[in-house]
Amino acid sequence: MDTSDKDKFELEKSNDNPINYHSSGGMSSDWRFNSTSIPNSSLGLVPTDNLMSVCRGDLVGAASCSSSSVIDSFGPAMWEHPTNSQNLVFCDINAQNIASSSNTVGIGKGFPFSSRNGIDRTLEMGWNPPNSMLKGGIFLPNAPGMLPQSLSQFPADSAFIERAARFSCFNGGDFGDMVNPFGVPESMGLFSRGGGMMQGPGEVFVGSGMKSVSGAQTQKNVMNAGEASKDVSMSADHMATEGSPLKNETKRESLARSRDESKKGAGGSGNDSDEAEFSGGSGQDEQSMLEGNCGELSAKSLGSKKRKRSGQDAELDQAKGTPQSAKGSPETQQKGDQKPASTTSKASGKQGKQGSQGSDQPKDDYIHVRARRGQATNSHSLAERVRREKISERMKFLQDLVPGCSKVTGKAVMLDEIINYVQSLQRQVEFLSMKLATVNPRLDFNIEGLLAKDILHSRAVPPSSLAFSSEMPMAYPALHQSQPGLIATAFPGMESHSDILRRTINSQLTPMTAGFKEPAQLPNVWDDELHNVVQMSYGNSAPQDSQDVNEPLPPGHLKVEL
Amino acid sequence: MRDPSSLKQQFLKKWILGLQVCGSGKQNMSILERKEAIKLSADIALASARDGRTRWSRATIANASKHDDNKVLVQHLLAPESESLKKSSIGLVVRDNKRVRCKKILKWSCCVKRVRKSVSQVVLAKSIAKRMVNRKTRVLKSLVPGGEFMDDICLIEETLDYIESLRAQVDVMRTLAKATELVNGK
Numbered sequence: 001m002d003t004s005d006k007d008k009f010e011l012e013k014s015n016d017n018p019i020n021y022h023s024s025g026g027m028s029s030d031w032r033f034n035s036t037s038i039p040n041s042s043l044g045l046v047p048t049d050n051l052m053s054v055c056r057g058d059l060v061g062a063a064s065c066s067s068s069s070v071i072d073s074f075g076p077a078m079w080e081h082p083t084n085s086q087n088l089v090f091c092d093i094n095a096q097n098i099a100s101s102s103n104t105v106g107i108g109k110g111f112p113f114s115s116r117n118g119i120d121r122t123l124e125m126g127w128n129p130p131n132s133m134l135k136g137g138i139f140l141p142n143a144p145g146m147l148p149q150s151l152s153q154f155p156a157d158s159a160f161i162e163r164a165a166r167f168s169c170f171n172g173g174d175f176g177d178m179v180n181p182f183g184v185p186e187s188m189g190l191f192s193r194g195g196g197m198m199q200g201p202g203e204v205f206v207g208s209g210m211k212s213v214s215g216a217q218t219q220k221n222v223m224n225a226g227e228a229s230k231d232v233s234m235s236a237d238h239m240a241t242e243g244s245p246l247k248n249e250t251k252r253e254s255l256a257r258s259r260d261e262s263k264k265g266a267g268g269s270g271n272d273s274d275e276a277e278f279s280g281g282s283g284q285d286e287q288s289m290l291e292g293n294c295g296e297l298s299a300k301s302l303g304s305k306k307r308k309r310s311g312q313d314a315e316l317d318q319a320k321g322t323p324q325s326a327k328g329s330p331e332t333q334q335k336g337d338q339k340p341a342s343t344t345s346k347a348s349g350k351q352g353k354q355g356s357q358g359s360d361q362p363k364d365d366y367i368h369v370r371a372r373r374g375q376a377t378n379s380h381s382l383a384e385r386v387r388r389e390k391i392s393e394r395m396k397f398l399q400d401l402v403p404g405c406s407k408v409t410g411k412a413v414m415l416d417e418i419i420n421y422v423q424s425l426q427r428q429v430e431f432l433s434m435k436l437a438t439v440n441p442r443l444d445f446n447i448e449g450l451l452a453k454d455i456l457h458s459r460a461v462p463p464s465s466l467a468f469s470s471e472m473p474m475a476y477p478a479l480h481q482s483q484p485g486l487i488a489t490a491f492p493g494m495e496s497h498s499d500i501l502r503r504t505i506n507s508q509l510t511p512m513t514a515g516f517k518e519p520a521q522l523p524n525v526w527d528d529e530l531h532n533v534v535q536m537s538y539g540n541s542a543p544q545d546s547q548d549v550n551e552p553l554p555p556g557h558l559k560v561e562l
Numbered sequence: 563m564r565d566p567s568s569l570k571q572q573f574l575k576k577w578i579l580g581l582q583v584c585g586s587g588k589q590n591m592s593i594l595e596r597k598e599a600i601k602l603s604a605d606i607a608l609a610s611a612r613d614g615r616t617r618w619s620r621a622t623i624a625n626a627s628k629h630d631d632n633k634v635l636v637q638h639l640l641a642p643e644s645e646s647l648k649k650s651s652i653g654l655v656v657r658d659n660k661r662v663r664c665k666k667i668l669k670w671s672c673c674v675k676r677v678r679k680s681v682s683q684v685v686l687a688k689s690i691a692k693r694m695v696n697r698k699t700r701v702l703k704s705l706v707p708g709g710e711f712m713d714d715i716c717l718i719e720e721t722l723d724y725i726e727s728l729r730a731q732v733d734v735m736r737t738l739a740k741a742t743e744l745v746n747g748k
Contacts, residue, residue, distance in 0.1 A: 387715070394718040401725055412691060415698035418721060422705045425728040430597075432735035433604060437596035439742045 569611055569730045576607035577734070602626065608731045616723045617716065621708020 375381070395414050399405045402421045405414060580603030606626050609619035702717065703709035706724050709717055 390715050391718060394715065394722070398718060398722055398725075401722060410691075412694045412698060415695060415702060418725075419698060419702050419705060422702070422721065422725060422728070425725065425732055426705070428732045429604065429728065429735065430601065432732065432739055433601035434593075434597045435739045436600050436735065436742065437593050439739065439746060440596070 566726070566730055569727070570734050572611040573604075573607050573727075573730055574734050574738075576610055577604050580604075580607055604731060604735065608727050612723070612727065616720060617712060618707045618709065618720045618724045619727075621711075625707065 375385075391411070395411065398418055399414065402414075402417050405417045581600065605622055609622040609626075612619035699714060699717065702721060703712070706712075706717065706721055709720065712720060
């Protein structure tokens with residue numbers, strides 16, 4: 001399956017969702033992973049997926065991803081109702097990062113809907129250049145011209161900014177932009193960085209390991225000592241997805257980690273990318289070796305548990321960077337970014353964990369996975385794990401959708417239920433279409449006629465109509481726009497009738513809908529036809545109008561229907 | 563979830579449009595013909611309501627466009643939408659076919675001989691479960707239009723969207739059927 005994933009990755013290009021999805025996923029997993037302070041990161045990737053879907057929704061939109069709509073639906077759900085603690089934690093962290101939880105939620109919600117296109121393009125722009133550099137243009141880079149406009153649309157999403165910043169991290173020259181007064185919250189720093197970064201995405205991967213290290217260090221100096229060190233350690237340290245010290249991650253670290261994300265780029269991105277499922281085969285050996293080494297180091301650091309980030313972190317990071325770089329030298333993928341990674345790994349052995357290890361190199365468009373503690377660090381197994389988690393994530397949504405699946409666990413049974421449900425729905429469609437065919441001898445669904453006739457003949461207004469009438473006004477505003485459209489298309493020449501007439505018809509309609517299975521939805525459905533009904537009733541009194549109404553239909557039909 | 567009511571309205575609108583296109587053409591259609599026309603226009607309307615954002619919708623439109631007699635209907639329903647949608651739908655199947663073929667070839671080529679050793683109970687159960695899942699995935703792929711060309715993750719997402727759309731379609735058709743019954747019953 002790993003191979004297939006890789007293949008898919010390479011084969012599906014440009015417009016395909018998976019690529020954008022994966023790339024964004026890779027990105028998001030990096031920083032999200034870092035930012036979550038969940039101790040047991042067994043679900044480390046799950047929150048990223050959750051949040052990633054939000055992010056992804058933006059990416060998807062531009063790429064005409066099929067799941068964009070799905071993601072949209074998921075996104076707000078996730079933001080509003082984080083189903084697992086990780087989401088909550090992430091949201092908390094985000095709140096910290098953004099210095100206001102409300103912003104986070106608002107941003108999250110607004111994210112997919114408001115500036116999706118702009119963000120999509122921006123994101124893609126940000127991702128694409130690195131991707132293209134990496135893999136010779138797997139992703140079609142979007143027009144850089146998009147940036148200027150979309151920049152303004154950048155959501156105040158720290159994760160987003162981090163990602164963007166990450167790319168720019170590779171360019172040492174950009175670090176100056178990233179340095180911000182520390183009075184500004186982390187997220188703000190990221191914001192500006194992201195803004196500055198986006199302009200120079202092309203240079204993301206050019207930065208050498210040294211550059212990144214120095215950049216990281218510079219950044220470190222500028223930023224808070226503790227957090228800066230985290231960043232450096234993050235970048236330097238590990239891309240390798242080793243047993244990461246999720247347990248050791250604390251909120252502080254997560255905060256720093258999110259910053260690390262940006263710096264990451266400098267750090268051995270190559271390691272991460274290779275570790276990620278979709279890296280090239282050649283690099284994998286080195287990767288695994290490096291990973292193994294880093295894994296040991298990280299394991300040690302993990303053992304130390306939650307070392308406070310302090311100035312020593314800086315040294316630690318540097319130390320880490322060297323061993324990693326040394327090991328990473330053979331890896332040529334990331335243009336010598338190994339150095340920081342190797343140094344970090346070395347240093348990690350010495351001191352406590354850096355927490356930064358959790359971050360994966362955002363540089364690549366690959367999905368960066370961090371191996372959990374005690375798990376195999378083989379890239380294949382990592383890829384498998386990521387894929388499994390993604391699938392299980394989506395199965396959860398399906399569980400909510402398919403009735404009667406809440407108690408079911410396990411893929412096979414869930415798939416069974418899903419299959420049954422889809423089959424039953426399809427059979428229902430067939431049956432209903434057959435029913436409609438029998439009922440309508442001439443394929444002329446004169447809905448207005450049907451409704452008008454019903455309304456005119458059924459004078460009874462059951463008391464239940466009163467209950468429904470309250471729903472009608474709610475449906476009205478939404479439907480007013482659609483009604484003219486419907487009428488215009490279906491009955492050219494018929495224009496909207498008076499609202500009063502419509503409402504009376506509606507109130508009479510509701511009793512009719514009461515008998516239906518889903519009365520709550522009926523008003524919406526009927527509102528389209530309501531217009532027709534109104535016109536029909538109008539037409540009944542004025543036969544000439546009805547003729548116009550039924551122009552597209554056989555003229556005799558009207559009489560038959562009525 | 564996306565707004566279900568707006569989806570239904572959109573679907574209904576397009577469906578009625580399509581039915582008019584269908585109905586204006588022929589007269590005295592047999593019941594089966596009518597049923598097919600109803601179903602076809604309903605499916606196309608549902609797929610076009612998604613504006614080509616989902617794979618299954620594009621696959622449905624592509625499949626429908628394959629038959630020439632449906633093309634008019636498809637064009638009529640898709641008229642408000644962009645031309646690119648139609649083109650992408652048509653090209654989708656071809657592209658996906660190639661992709662699937664390439665994937666399969668790579669998969670098979672990389673697939674090394676399976677060593678069958680005496681495995682523990684756990685491993686055996688796992689392999690059985692895996693096979694079951696694969697079998698069911700294949701069935702699901704056959705159910706969802708255009709599903710054969712998707713990988714697992716995409717498949718599940720498409721299924722989600724497809725289920726939602728199917729639900730809306732069933733609701734609309736059911737209410738219409740009931741209304742027609744009521745009217746005819748009078």
